Amino acid sequence: MVLKEFLNQIIAGDCREVLSELPAKSADLIVTSPPYGSRRKNSYGGIHPDHYVEWFLPISLELKRVLKDTGSFILNIKENVEKGERHTYVIELVLQMRMQGWLWTEDYVWHKKNCYPGKWPNRFRDAWEHCFHFTKQHQFAMYQDAVRVPMGDWKEKRLRRLSETDMRRDNSRAQSGFGKRIANWVGREFAYPTNVLHLATECSNRGHSAAFPLELPTWFIQLLTKPGDVVFDPFIGSGTTAIAAAKLHRHFVGIEIDAMFVKLAKERLRAEEAGKSIPLILPEYANE
Amino acid sequence: MVLKEFLNQIIAGDCREVLSELPAKSADLIVTSPPYGSRRKNSYGGIHPDHYVEWFLPISLELKRVLKDTGSFILNIKENVEKGERHTYVIELVLQMRMQGWLWTEDYVWHKKNCYPGKWPNRFRDAWEHCFHFTKQHQFAMYQDAVRVPMGDWKEKRLRRLSETDMRRDNSRAQSGFGKRIANWVGREFAYPTNVLHLATECSNRGHSAAFPLELPTWFIQLLTKPGDVVFDPFIGSGTTAIAAAKLHRHFVGIEIDAMFVKLAKERLRAEEAGKSIPLILPEYANE
DNA sequence: GTTCCGCATGAATCGATAG
């Protein structure tokens, strides 16, 4: 049970087994997007919504063991529709996780700016998902200054956002003190964000699909860890969480059951190390 | 039990008593923002979060009786923080209302663009609330065309020339075919919205505070009723729902326990009738 | 080096049809 040998690895396997090998209280942050309740086959064989809670509870218990006492667990999930209704497995899971001892600290909303198209007689397109924030204690690590955003009126914010991106291209290697550097450039006031994140999904990546965009784990990693900390993702898929952690100089441990995704995640990480040129894009906050 | 005598009235009283006097299956839409679980005194004496569900369930049962079979119930609510955690009374209420026979059709998110200021060590400002959509049947009245919004400007370029891929997608039975029915798209100016509403709170109302902005009931009234229909609000407060209904030529029935609010709501309605000049503002959808 | 523009694709859901 030595953490070191797992660090910065994508581990192939069922997280229910792999997690038990990881030492207790070793993660500063767990951020993940497990397979949603669905009848369709997916990497875990398709978990029926009616059995989702009983499937997930042993995993969340292991996650609680593996998390540091001051750490955080971010669970990205969404209740899907079954027979015309939103299924209740998500809210039932929240209640059960509290019975396990988790604290339900917050429910961040990810507003998906480019949600899936479609039209139905009784509902509109689904444009949001939960990012539940669970902790083990009331006191936990949080670095709010790392995710501050420029404030100001609508027009000026647009211009500022452009210059921000340019600046970031130049400085993408040096990570610390992000906000301060922007402050030097822009010389404006900063505001703390809210619990609503406005992010587009990444849909035009040929060959792979990510459950969430890079900006999502990036934001929570910046908010809830410091450089050198350890970030876990037990359902890492194409490796997005690992890439976000690596870019921000955090360690990661990723687990993935699907061999194809393991291969893909490793490839993406290698490309990331080689290229290094892709600018890190922070989420935008619509203050308008 | 004649509906007519209640129409377009603000009725002073406890909704638990007044509702029982209203005839069954008389409302096309119920839209309301009940007092949230809180220890602070408010119009219903301050409902402790731990007792919220048992307090609300008799009311939701009456609402179910009073609603038409094809009607909708929009419940604007938010779990507040108790001892550092989001309280579970809201999700417990959803589960219990389903036990009463309500269908949990959707959970719209109201993104509060200008949310309440403040700073805390372990959370950010709360910028969203639930608007739960409950129905009695899978088939219910919905007028989606009434709330369409202008499309993003991407459309101009996209549809200028029909790409070869659109055709291919059409022929090859791709999983989701944008290329289908291209004729439907030519010249289309409006898109259907999503389940995320971007509305500012009303903050500068002299002397009173509204639970939600006029645009919120306006949007749901347009979506879920037609002119001449009947809209209920059992916790009408300063009368926002009534004003929205009146502007849209729907009938309303409002109930309010606090005499001061009853007076205020009636005043606002009178001013509305006299002035008539205030333009109706539709919600904006952030297309950026 | 910009800006413009074509283009693939995505945690979807409903209703009808088939087993």
Place this chain on the structure above:
DNA sequence: ACTATCGATTCATGCGGAA
């Protein structure tokens, strides 16, 4: 009656090649 499959419907975004 109950489940599995399939076709129909619909936007917005970032990438990459062209101007």
